[in-house]
Amino acid sequence: MAGDARRLPPWDRVYAFFRRWRDHGLVKEFHDRLRSRIRERLGRDAEPSAGVIDSQSVKADAVVGSDSRGFDSGKLINGRRRHVVVDTLGLLLGVMVTAADVGDRTAAQVLLQQVADAHHQLELVWADGGYTGSLVEYYLASLALVLAIVKRSDDMRGFVVLPKRWIVERLFVHLMRTRRLARDYERRTTSAEAMIYWSMTLLMTRLLARPQPARA
Numbered sequence: 001m002a003g004d005a006r007r008l009p010p011w012d013r014v015y016a017f018f019r020r021w022r023d024h025g026l027v028k029e030f031h032d033r034l035r036s037r038i039r040e041r042l043g044r045d046a047e048p049s050a051g052v053i054d055s056q057s058v059k060a061d062a063v064v065g066s067d068s069r070g071f072d073s074g075k076l077i078n079g080r081r082r083h084v085v086v087d088t089l090g091l092l093l094g095v096m097v098t099a100a101d102v103g104d105r106t107a108a109q110v111l112l113q114q115v116a117d118a119h120h121q122l123e124l125v126w127a128d129g130g131y132t133g134s135l136v137e138y139y140l141a142s143l144a145l146v147l148a149i150v151k152r153s154d155d156m157r158g159f160v161v162l163p164k165r166w167i168v169e170r171l172f173v174h175l176m177r178t179r180r181l182a183r184d185y186e187r188r189t190t191s192a193e194a195m196i197y198w199s200m201t202l203l204m205t206r207l208l209a210r211p212q213p214a215r216a
Helices: 002-007 011-023 026-041 104-118 134-143 165-177 189-209
Strands: 050-059 070-072 077-087 092-099 124-127 146-149
Touching: 011 026, 011 189, 026 092, 026 189, 050 104, 050 165, 077 104, 077 165, 077 189, 092 104, 092 189, 104 134, 134 146, 165 189
Parallel strands: 050 124, 124 146
Antiparallel strands: 050 077, 070 077, 077 092
């Protein structure tokens, strides 16, 4: 291990490349190209027509300043919130990191606009009850985007897997298994977003490296 560590480049040079790729949008571009390849490999169109939106609150490290951290009173978490949109395969379409006290509907106003601008074939997005209200009518009128709310039944007790919601929950599980993302260690929210794209990039490269099953 010591020999391997000596062969690594100095951390500041590595971070300089990361910062340059982050600021020029290259991290997201690499990620998006891989996502298109996976969708085509699985027989899908490169561009999705449906997705799922949700959020995840995570604890923030001490380096995260008060200007970008908050308290999620529902989850009792002091930190940040990751708002994501995924396609029906669970692949990331867009992410926005905010303070944990920023509500789902507030973040969705920005994130869904960004995702719709980048993916013109997107017609339907599933969401939970936290996204109800004027958002449904607004996106139907402004973007011709249907925001379909998947609600829990009043008689449900305990953990229940809801239709479509499990797709985005699977992504959250993957992120929490990534050591760098187990909590938020980034001073800037743009760096936190870039780390999420990197994590999904690593996942997709492993998927693409698997041999395709032989067709009958």
